[in-house]
Amino acid sequence: xxxxxxxxxxxxxxxxxxxxxxxxxxxxxxxxxxxxxxxxxxxxxxxxxxxxxxxxxxxxxxxxxxxxxxxxxxxxxxxxxxxxxxxxxxxxxxxxxxxxxxxxxxxxxxxxxxxxxxxxxxxxxxxxxxxxxxxxxxxxxxxxxxxxxxxxxxxxxxxxxxxxxxxxxxxxxxxxxxxxxxxxxxxxxxxxxxxxxxxxxxxxxxxxxxxxxxxxxxxxxxxxxxxxxxxxxxxxxxxxxxxxxxxxxxxxxxxxx
Numbered sequence: 001x002x003x004x005x006x007x008x009x010x011x012x013x014x015x016x017x018x019x020x021x022x023x024x025x026x027x028x029x030x031x032x033x034x035x036x037x038x039x040x041x042x043x044x045x046x047x048x049x050x051x052x053x054x055x056x057x058x059x060x061x062x063x064x065x066x067x068x069x070x071x072x073x074x075x076x077x078x079x080x081x082x083x084x085x086x087x088x089x090x091x092x093x094x095x096x097x098x099x100x101x102x103x104x105x106x107x108x109x110x111x112x113x114x115x116x117x118x119x120x121x122x123x124x125x126x127x128x129x130x131x132x133x134x135x136x137x138x139x140x141x142x143x144x145x146x147x148x149x150x151x152x153x154x155x156x157x158x159x160x161x162x163x164x165x166x167x168x169x170x171x172x173x174x175x176x177x178x179x180x181x182x183x184x185x186x187x188x189x190x191x192x193x194x195x196x197x198x199x200x201x202x203x204x205x206x207x208x209x210x211x212x213x214x215x216x217x218x219x220x221x222x223x224x225x226x227x228x229x230x231x232x233x234x235x236x237x238x239x240x241x242x243x244x245x246x247x248x249x250x251x252x253x254x255x256x257x
Contacts, residue, residue: 056136056143066139067105068146073121074105075129077136077143099234100128100156101145115213119149120167120206127152128164128246130234153234153246154205161236161244166205171220171252173199173228175235175243197230198256199245218249227254 059066068074078101103126106119121127133151137144154164154172164172176198201224207217220226233247 056138059137059139063139065105066137066144066146068107070107071110071119071149072107073103073119073127073147073149073152075101075127075134075145075147076104077101077145099131099236100126102126104144107149112209112213113211117209117213121149121152121155125155126157128154128156128234128236160239162202162238162240162242164203164236164244164246166203166246168205169208169218169249170205170246171201171218171249172203173226173233173245173247174202174238175199175245198225198227200225202244204249220249220252220255225256226252227256228252 066074103121103123106121106123109116109118111117129145129147129152134145134147137146150168152167153170154166156164162172162174166172201220201222203222204218204220207215210216228245228247229251232251233245236244236246238244
């Protein structure tokens with residue numbers, strides 16, 4: 001008897017099931033050990049320990065403040081864009097999940113060796129962070145996220161990605177344009193264009209901390225053309241349509257000249 005299987009969760013069923021974002025359908029599978037769920041779908045018992053559905057934690061109104069601990073930061077999430085640049089209203093499913101917001105509270109920092117190191121971002125700073133990092137919560141009628149400082153990729157006080165100020169060991173790179181033609185002169189479609197993994201360094205962070213709690217400057221400098229790991233970093237689109245990526249200096253694998 002055939003059933004439908006979803007990658008990453010092991011759900012299988014005769015009936016169509018709601019689609020979870022990030023899961024993809026595979027070809028029908030046979031002989032899955034299962035039990036019958038309330039919806040009439042066949043459920044693989046072995047799958048559920050790996051299935052995580054992320055939702056914001058609601059903080060009860062009786063609590064009036066949240067104080068992050070250690071090297072954690074509380075960020076009020078920027079509201080999603082409800083319209084396109086052309087003024088068209090976007091349905092909820094088409095709205096881009098924000099990767100930025102305003103810092104509203106910070107932890108006490110950390111100790112490296114014998115040195116106390118403060119959080120490098122301050123309350124009120126506008127920051128961008130890794131897409132899948134942190135714990136989201138609803139507090140005071142607004143959406144927030146608690147992150148480790150290391151999950152914050154940079155400070156962005158404008159609406160243009162080219163102005164990101166990378167933190168710690170991260171660098172901001174303007175991605176090279178994809179090749180428009182093959183070596184034989186044939187025009188490539190958007191789908192056929194290979195994703196570039198080269199670009200120009202726009203800005204660099206102050207560097208990581210060493211074992212004594214002192215900054216260790218990066219060896220990469222702004223203006224360098226570099227080759228970086230293909231699937232590293234966080235991607236952003238600039239106001240002029242250019243692509244940018246923020247990644248760790250360790251993901252830069254060569255300088256081109």
